[in-house]
Amino acid sequence: MNQFNYIRPSKQQAAIDAVAKDGNAKFIAGGTNLVDLMKRGVMAPQKLVDINRLPLTKIERQGNALRIGALALNSTVADDRQVRERQPLLVQAINAGASAQLRNMATTGGNMLQRTRCPYFYDTAMPCNKREPGTGCGALEGINRMHAIFGFSDKCIAVHPSDMSVALVALDATVLVSGPKGDRRIPFTDLHRLPGDAPEKDTTLEPGELITAVDVPDGPFTKHVSYYKVRERASYAFALVSAAAALDLDGTTIKSARLAFGSVAHKPWRLTAAEQMLVGKPATEETFRQAAAVAMQGAKAFKHNEYKLKLAPNTLIQALKTAAAA
């Protein structure tokens, strides 16, 4: 691994300045993604700014939302009483990710910003526009079994691997960011971007911007929720496809719904059209099938991921059925 300078500021502004001023500096939180990528030579920052001394671990109520600090650990969030009561979908999504050990290290901010698991991104001998802009996308004509069916470009067909983010996008979360130009709030749907012509950019964050927290607004989605993840073994594997479903039911009638797919696009994939279609309908399998058909509009497969065109709607139907029955 390349050598790097290491600093551990205790002031937020110092951390932001350190990264804003130096294009080769990166924040490090849990390290579970960055250390992995540094060992493989996929990323080689010359300076690491360890943010673990910043006071960003709290989970607290803020108005009509739960504010989860960027450094709150995945395991802490999933075990938190308030989160369990108010946002069970988020708990399910977090617990579906990685392993108990990794969730003890992974942070809320780091999880959102974890990078794709595309094998071409990981293999430095292969072309990858995300890792090395201009080299081409190895997956486009290569092995693309795990890749996108929505929102891709001819520059990149990678998917975002985070489970937690799928719940956050469905739950209308807002990301709180602090940067060299001050603070701002980013709707979760706008945090991650589509690859377009610049797949090297995963998100809309500016250089030096630090995620400080995420706000998850209170909602009626405290009971009928399901995060349904399909993977190649029962646990400790990334999703082939996942679906988050949250329903607000009046008897058997759907008052409102929140839906999202994971591992189908460069960003967690919110399904607003399908949500709207569900409103006022009975919570039956037939309705869920119709919603899944709406959700899949515009999907397109590559050579090896055609199975996702079938798996994704079925996963969504399963999530909806499980949520309704919960």
Added chain:
Amino acid sequence: MNLESDKPAQHDEARRYFLKQSSLLTALALVPGPVVQAASAQFDETVAAAFEKVPLKLEVNGKKYKLKVEPRTTLLDLLRENLNLNGTKKGCDYGQCGACTVHVDGQRVNSCLSFAVMHDGKKVTTIEGLADADKLHPMQAAFVKHDGFQCGYCTPGQIMSAVACVREGHADSEGEIREYMSGNICRCGAYTNIVAAIQEVKNGGQKV
């Protein structure tokens, strides 16, 4: 030594050679006192850049260490290569197998995926620190009794993870144990016996 704060470290061959030759750990006594104090009080940029190695205080299995380490040293490598605690195993080195599981401040983590310097001031427990002198920890005894291993390579990680699994309250059923132990891969496939060992400890009600 690079004393200017903003310049990245120089990468000339001579320096590399020197770094290879010098042992990873240097006595902290070699560093001027006030600098060390400044470093631990607030580890700011100026001080950090003045070091090639970073001071690190760690308590491992009850023993206190004052070390100086290269920032790129993982906690796993520090334990194995420098503190000679090679009970903790390196399986994949990428967070995928759990062989490197240790406890940091009581929580189980993959020691291969974090830099040692990130654990400054923390308490680490490895498999070597689990037994009470000559008396095996109940989880160790249960693994022996139930043959919770074949080759044994994954075992230190399995046992550290198993102890945490029970302490966390995630060992209430076979299904829950399997889910919460999924971060520990056993290529010999001793899973059935590992689950049995954990269930025995959990149901035995001993303090773990």
